[in-house]
């Protein structure tokens with residue numbers, strides 16, 4: 359016995375061993391862990407803001423993934439109404455995430471320069487939860503896995519998300535089950551490959567939107583997904599603007615071109631046929 363602990367999250371308290379009368383606010387929420395996880399490297403005043411905003415965003419992303427996983431289980435089982443409830447919560451979380459840029463925008467370029475060099479090459483680019491959300495929503499880019507090659511647990515987790523059907527794939531399977539003619543290349547494909555928009559999917563959505571009363575749940579699901587896609591763009595746009603306020607057109611710590619890289623992401627849209635069919639209707 360060396361006494362060395364394996365890296366990884368601390369063990370959850372044993373549910374059997376918890377006695378309700380002994381639960382405290384701090385203990386139940388593990389505030390000892392959360393509130394002791396801020397370590398400003400240089401002690402620059404705004405370093406605390408930078409750390410807290412990232413950590414809070416990661417917590418909200420954790421909740422999004424929790425809701426996405428449950429929504430996925432419901433859609434796989436064909437129980438659409440509970441899935442809609444989870445998607446509604448995801449939208450609210452996205453609004454929280456987008457609001458957080460208002461707090462960040464109180465940091466000026468000089469405030470940031472006081473500690474930027476301490477960040478080294480680290481960047482939000484490496485956020486594995488963000489990448490998992492993109493994968494779960496259907497933006498599959500296997501090349502991102504390479505970033506995590508030295509971290510088998512994270513690599514495995516993202517690989518599983520890459521290879522699983524996305525929430526959009528699940529909804530398309532429901533569309534096919536409801537009698538819309540979708541080809542195998544849409545509903546039985548290699549899920550790890552990027553989704554390629556298909557005219558048959560656009561036709562199916564057009565049919566749903568023309569007669570919503572015939573398949574109300576699919577119609578509601580489609581509008582919910584569109585809300586999520588829309589809010590994702592709001593977050594990306596607000597991130598790019600907040601970043602430009604702080605670093606102008608300098609390259610990012612992660613090695614990208616910075617704001618131009620972030621703006622390029624605005625060209626990507628989740629659930630493409632839900633957008634394109636609006637022109638075709």
Ligand code: HEM
Pocket residue numbers: 411412415416462470480481482483484485488597601604605609610611612613614615616617619620623
């Ligand atoms: C002063 C604050 C911030 C600056 C200057 C900044 C800057 C950047 C830059 C330049 C990139 C592009 C990659 C690179 O070269 O580094 C990036 C990516 C990213 N950042 Fe931020 N960021 C800030 C705050 C945040 C916060 C609070 C979050 C919340 C988690 C975040 C999440 C991300 C994510 C997820 C990406 C990857 C985006 C993608 O690949 O499409 N960033 N950031």
